[in-house]
Amino acid sequence: MASSHEESTHPTPAVYAKIAVTLALITAAEVAILYIDSLRGLIIPIFVVMSTIKFAMVAMFYMHLKFDNKLFTLFFVSGLALATGVIFALLILFGALGEGRYGSPEVVTDTIAHGSDAHSSDAHSNDHGRKGTSAKAETTASHDSSTTSDHAYTKAAVTSKDLSAASTMTIEIGTKGDQLFFDQETMSGKAGDHITVKLVNSAGAQQHNWVLVPAGPARLEIATAGMIAATTGWIPSDDRIVAHTDLINPGESGEVTFQVPSEGKYEFVCTFPGHSFTMFGAFEITQ
Amino acid sequence: MANITENTGHETTTGLDHRKLLIWAFLGSECMFFGSLIATYLVYYGQGTPGTPTPLQVLDIPTTSTSTFVLLMSSFMMVMSYNAISKGNVKNFRIWIMCTAILGATFLGFQFYEFREFAVHYGLTPRTNLFGTTFFTTTGFHGAHVTVGVIWLVSLFLYSYRGDLTKDHGLMVDIAALYWHFVDVVWIVIFTLVYLIPVGVSGGT
Numbered sequence: 001m002a003s004s005h006e007e008s009t010h011p012t013p014a015v016y017a018k019i020a021v022t023l024a025l026i027t028a029a030e031v032a033i034l035y036i037d038s039l040r041g042l043i044i045p046i047f048v049v050m051s052t053i054k055f056a057m058v059a060m061f062y063m064h065l066k067f068d069n070k071l072f073t074l075f076f077v078s079g080l081a082l083a084t085g086v087i088f089a090l091l092i093l094f095g096a097l098g099e100g101r102y103g104s105p106e107v108v109t110d111t112i113a114h115g116s117d118a119h120s121s122d123a124h125s126n127d128h129g130r131k132g133t134s135a136k137a138e139t140t141a142s143h144d145s146s147t148t149s150d151h152a153y154t155k156a157a158v159t160s161k162d163l164s165a166a167s168t169m170t171i172e173i174g175t176k177g178d179q180l181f182f183d184q185e186t187m188s189g190k191a192g193d194h195i196t197v198k199l200v201n202s203a204g205a206q207q208h209n210w211v212l213v214p215a216g217p218a219r220l221e222i223a224t225a226g227m228i229a230a231t232t233g234w235i236p237s238d239d240r241i242v243a244h245t246d247l248i249n250p251g252e253s254g255e256v257t258f259q260v261p262s263e264g265k266y267e268f269v270c271t272f273p274g275h276s277f278t279m280f281g282a283f284e285i286t287q
Numbered sequence: 288m289a290n291i292t293e294n295t296g297h298e299t300t301t302g303l304d305h306r307k308l309l310i311w312a313f314l315g316s317e318c319m320f321f322g323s324l325i326a327t328y329l330v331y332y333g334q335g336t337p338g339t340p341t342p343l344q345v346l347d348i349p350t351t352s353t354s355t356f357v358l359l360m361s362s363f364m365m366v367m368s369y370n371a372i373s374k375g376n377v378k379n380f381r382i383w384i385m386c387t388a389i390l391g392a393t394f395l396g397f398q399f400y401e402f403r404e405f406a407v408h409y410g411l412t413p414r415t416n417l418f419g420t421t422f423f424t425t426t427g428f429h430g431a432h433v434t435v436g437v438i439w440l441v442s443l444f445l446y447s448y449r450g451d452l453t454k455d456h457g458l459m460v461d462i463a464a465l466y467w468h469f470v471d472v473v474w475i476v477i478f479t480l481v482y483l484i485p486v487g488v489s490g491g492t
Contacts, residue, residue: 013370020363024356030479031352034487043487051479054359055472062366063468069303072311079315083322090326205336205416230334250336 011061019061026050094273095228168257170196173210173268178203180270180278182210187268188284189260197268198255201248208270209233210256212242212283215265223269223276234271242266260285310462314469317432321473324428325480328421332485339416340409342485347401354397355478358433361390362471365440369464375454381447384460387467388440391433398430422481429477432470439463 011019030050033039039046060066065073174183189195199210213222218240225236233247243258263285270279299305335341368383402423405411413423443463446452452459 010370010373013367016363016366016370020360023359023362027352027355027359027478030483031348034348034483040487044484047479047483047487051475054475058362058468058472058475062362062471063465071301071303071308075308075311075315076318077315079318083318086319086322087326087329090323090330094330205339205414207336 010064010067015061019057023054023057026054093228095230168194168196170198170255172198172200174200175203175206175208175279178206180206180275182268182270182279182281185281186284187281188286190286191260191262193260194257195260196255196257197243197245198253199245199248200253201250203250205250206275207247207249207272208275208279209235209245209247209272210268211235211244211271212258212266212268214240214242215267215282219267219269219280220276223271226271226276227273229271234273236271244271247272304458306458306462307465310465314465317469317473321425321429321476324421324425325477328425328481331417331421335416335418340405340411340418342418342422343489345405345409345411346482346486347404348482348486350397350401351478351482354394354401355474357390357397358394358471358474361387361394362468364390365464365467369457369460372452372460373454373457377447377452380452380460381444384440384444384447388437388444391437391440391467395430395433395437398426398433402427425477425481429470429473432473436463436467436470439466 030047033043033046059076065076171187171189173187175181176183187197197210197212199208201208211222211226213219222236222238222241225238226234229236235241235244235247242261243256245254245256248254266283266285268281268283269276272279301308332342364383364387368380368387371377371379371383405419411419413420440463443452443460446459
């Protein structure tokens with residue numbers, strides 16, 4: 001390696017000063033552009049180019065990468081490339097590059113009940129004895145326990161709109177305050193019953209939902225798919241989902257009425273990104 | 288084989304001082320650190336809880352532009368102080384490095400004002416919503432880096448009075464300068480991605 005000593009090739013103070021002026025001017029221009037409405041549509045490429053120029057000027061001249069050994073540049077650019085990759089990968093993974101993403105800061109929150117429900121968990125135990133026969137009939141109807149037939153069966157049950165609210169019982173489930181846990185680890189429902197699950201979100205800042213899914217890998221698969229479903233309250237479009245509430249704001253509650261599957265193992269989970277790792281539990285089907 | 292590009296006391300297989308290689312490897316890893324923080328901010332942008340402060344309500348572009356300008360100018364002071372010490376001019380080195388540290392401290396003052404304004408005036412804290420969490424984490428970690436930098440610069444300033452800091456010790460200043468410039472370029476990225484683009488796209492100001 002030739003020992004070209006860099007002190008002679010380093011820029012002079014005059015060059016440093018010119019760079020400082022340029023950096024200041026670019027920053028001033030960036031702020032000015034914010035106030036020009038006609039450039040609104042081009043604002044992302046303009047700002048990316050301008051800040052890249054500033055970044056490159058500091059790195060090349062103030063940090064001497066232009067004049068120093070290329071190994072230093074390699075070390076730095078490697079980290080920089082990985083960082084850029086991480087940013088883009090995360091933005092794509094979480095759907096943050098979607099259309100109008102930065103223009104709509106409000107999250108989708110449609111029909112949310114504000115807690116005026118007469119049903120209580122007492123009704124739960126009464127219903128158990130009463131509905132024995134009908135549940136039995138449902139069970140025999142679904143003779144195949146393979147997952148596919150379960151889907152078809154439960155999907156049909158959820159979409160049918162003749163669920164009379166009066167005859168269903170309500171199970172309430174809450175959150176452990178601001179902790180990322182449901183306040184129950186297990187829930188249960190009688191096979192074939194129409195039940196209402198009411199999610200009471202007692203968190204101070206977090207939004208939650210309650211999604212019933214088949215037990216096993218499906219829970220994490222569905223939760224992962226939900227990470228990019230920002231527009232539907234983090235609920236992915238997945239046939240395996242038996243039932244789900246809307247995304248419930250802190251301090252509010254919401255409910256979902258559905259028919260309990262006849263058999264199989266199920267789990268409930270919150271699909272808000274990151275919550276699924278702790279916010280889940282088993283949903284037992286009693287016969 | 289003694290092709291040493293900096294004032295090192297020993298030879299290395301690469302001909303480069305390993306302390307300088309180390310700082311560059313460190314800065315490369317820091318890119319990923321800040322990259323993850325910024326990405327998280329962007330991913331959760333617009334996912335705030337209804338009824339809590341939004342970026343458009345709280346971000347103050349004129350003030351942040353001023354603090355950005357201050358930090359950019361501190362980088363100029365820094366390169367001038369390196370320029371002075373590499374010519375053996377300890378007196379000028381002291382002046383420039385002290386100016387750098389003062390501008391760095393000024394930047395921190397702006398950030399303290401901004402954080403306080405967010406918390407007291409708007410009630411926005413790291414616990415309020417996802418915007419608060421990701422904003423304070425990203426800019427807070429940058430502020431922590433600036434704080435370390437200011438302490439480092441003041442240490443070099445004081446060290447120069449021991450009389451040990453001569454032209455031959457330029458590498459000590461060089462490494463601190465690289466760290467300082469890095470903190471500056473990270474802010475260039477944060478200012479663009481955390482402040483300018485979200486406000487600009489949403490039609491703020």
